[in-house]
Amino acid sequence: MVEIDEELENRIGEVTRKTKEMGIPVMILIEGAPASGKSRLSNALYMALDAKYTDFVATRPPRELDLRYPFLQRYWQHLPKDGDINIHFRSWYSQYIEYKVRGIRENIKVDYEEIKDDMENFEDTLMNNGYEIIKFYVHADEDIKQAHIDKLQGNPVLKWKAEEFQGRLENFDYEGEMEQFLKGSSKCPWTKIDFEEKEEAVNSLFETVIDRLEKRIESGRNTEDAEADGYFSENYEAQLFKFDFEKEKIKKKEYKKILPGLQERMREIQFQLYEEKIPLVLVYEGMDAAGKGGNIERTRQLLDPTGYTVNATGAPTDMERAHHYLWRFATEVPRSGHIGFFDRSWYGRVLVERIEGFAENKEWKRSYREIKDFEKSLYDSGAIIVKFFLSLDKDEQLERFQDRQNDEDKAWKLTDEDWRNREKWDLYIEASEDMIRETSTERAPWYIIPGNDKRYARITALRKIIEACEARLNDK
């Protein structure tokens, strides 16, 4: 029976109770070739940590359903919340190798250099937001791996496991593929563990974890104070949101003539995307009462409800607050062939969170890049992304607020918060325009739609979606 150094066990308990208390989320990656001792090491680690806040996350060979989600989605899904610890038995690195070597991404051409980028961005984003990532690479010499396999081979009950190891070792050169990552200049370094003898390997793994966490405890969690002003101009004037609203109108008769055809086409497109396994991500932002809900409604009217979801974004729950701000959205992205509507979205980070000071200045500023990286990772996994900003003018908003107030069936839609937001009209304009300038990309463009005329806005959005989808479908 292996005896783990009791002192190390006590110390790892102590530091992880401390990181729990401080709310530091920790991700410990354990990579290594088949039969190199990963299981034994990670079991020792799993046993030493408090099961109340430790998750053991194994990256299995992907199943059909896994392949229908963006490359990083599984890891978003399992992201530890503040103070929790993940042991990643194999991680996105193993997944990268499996996907690439097996060539099993479904029907989309994957650029693996881009995926590598996305992996690095993912780590950066997490580290910048206070996640502690500790990476181990377990190495064992050939004879040690072989001895382990032979031992399993000798037991009739465990024989199949030996054969699985053998198969994995022969079928792809895991170690060769890993080299590029081990040599890479990632900001998050690897610690190599030589597995000769279990006790020693475990102790060395524990020591590294303790060391890293002790340093981290000392430097603490991000602690910049929120600055109150959020960098706003004195008297900001709309620059992007300047329209001749009189021109952007569609008459009711024309609207009734055009709409059904577009809705029919949208329905066809849903089925085509489904067949081609392309996910479609639709983002709707805009002022209160700009007509986001009604716009989405016209688009989904004839769709098959088993193939789309509407995600309406409210204030975050406690659980959502205890995760990275992208978590609650990343876990809701549509799988391939499905459509995800986002009625408000991750852009809340640089709108309401900036304006209300919920995010610190350096946080929301950094988010422009994080959001672009996130959207890039969706794009790299095959998604079409279309983002709408529905803009209306201040008088029109007031009129709609008053309409709601006076109609008992709509009064519930209007809250005190809407009035409070209205008082900050200029701040919203500035933040929204900054956002559009910073985050409109070829992969995920913004469309600013003048929304004073609801009919015009609905027809325009529908047309843009159809256009974007047709471009991709014809490109195949």
Add this chain to the structure above:
Amino acid sequence: MVEIDEELENRIGEVTRKTKEMGIPVMILIEGAPASGKSRLSNALYMALDAKYTDFVATRPPRELDLRYPFLQRYWQHLPKDGDINIHFRSWYSQYIEYKVRGIRENIKVDYEEIKDDMENFEDTLMNNGYEIIKFYVHADEDIKQAHIDKLQGNPVLKWKAEEFQGRLENFDYEGEMEQFLKGSSKCPWTKIDFEEKEEAVNSLFETVIDRLEKRIESGRNTEDAEADGYFSENYEAQLFKFDFEKEKIKKKEYKKILPGLQERMREIQFQLYEEKIPLVLVYEGMDAAGKGGNIERTRQLLDPTGYTVNATGAPTDMERAHHYLWRFATEVPRSGHIGFFDRSWYGRVLVERIEGFAENKEWKRSYREIKDFEKSLYDSGAIIVKFFLSLDKDEQLERFQDRQNDEDKAWKLTDEDWRNREKWDLYIEASEDMIRETSTERAPWYIIPGNDKRYARITALRKIIEACEARLNDK
């Protein structure tokens, strides 16, 4: 374009805002043969409800991974939280028919009469706990279904959908199978919707939902006041927990000789269960400091960590509190071939919740049956279930508390709550003994293990687990 009655739309909005406010969880089931109009109806419903608290849950034909979980697990997973609404597009009824007709349950002999039982128990459990379940069965005459298919057939883009419908209609007699349920005497009745013309069908569906929810709003959520005493005896004396602790001991030398062999055997069994795709559920209850954690540790020592999880049960989070009490456990049950350790479990309902008055008397009393039903549903899906109660005497507990207090590496384990629980010793004894009497079944037996001697308790539990698994493995 179909026009939904605006008044009905307003009213359904109104009642669901009210159920949201009252915290009533609502599940709306929409069953019906392929091409009968389910999609169109449920899309109309989905659009009329507030996306902020409505989920659209489609029961797809099962994937390999689905088949590795208990029959009802998907529905536990998606259970709405208080105030939320699920639209179940197809439900456990469709799943039952698919599973049965296709005969695709993995390698275990499924008794479909038992599964039917489990479905009814599931509904009962939810309804007793305040869930509102509204079931629709959509019927369309043959010519209407055919007309719908023909229309799809005529569009090159939608043709494959027509073929899918045709295939599903021909491959199994959904309507014939559903008859037993429609005729059945379930406490939760079906509403039949005749689909001739969409508008009329939608209106009739909306009316039923409004009607059911209005009645429900009137009768309110369960409102029995918690009674403080929880039905405890004046001076309860242990009846099941009477041991001659002096006899139940294992010497250190003997322990060191026996343990490694049992651990090796446990490891083999893990692999055998994996091969046979049998899930193993291990529950550990017992007094504070009874040695549950250490016991589990000895059992998992040589296991492959990718094949087991340890679920340590703490106080429920807000999200867990907003769900049925079984939810957080039901979503953590191991998939086939895996082992789930529960360090404390769903039995908290009839222990701490009873003693502290967190559950009303009628609630925890009802839970004995609900828990047995829940365990039966796991068993019916192939699980081996073994439950341990580690019992120690009051003096031994005090000694262990004091040890912890005096050892700086263990002091964190002892909390004020432990001392408070100790003051309620007799209540815990009575509640625990009641629990064991009420919930020990052949499918999921309790083993009471005298825990004054840790070595004895560990060896005994390991042996029991091995015995239970061998019995099943040999029975195959």
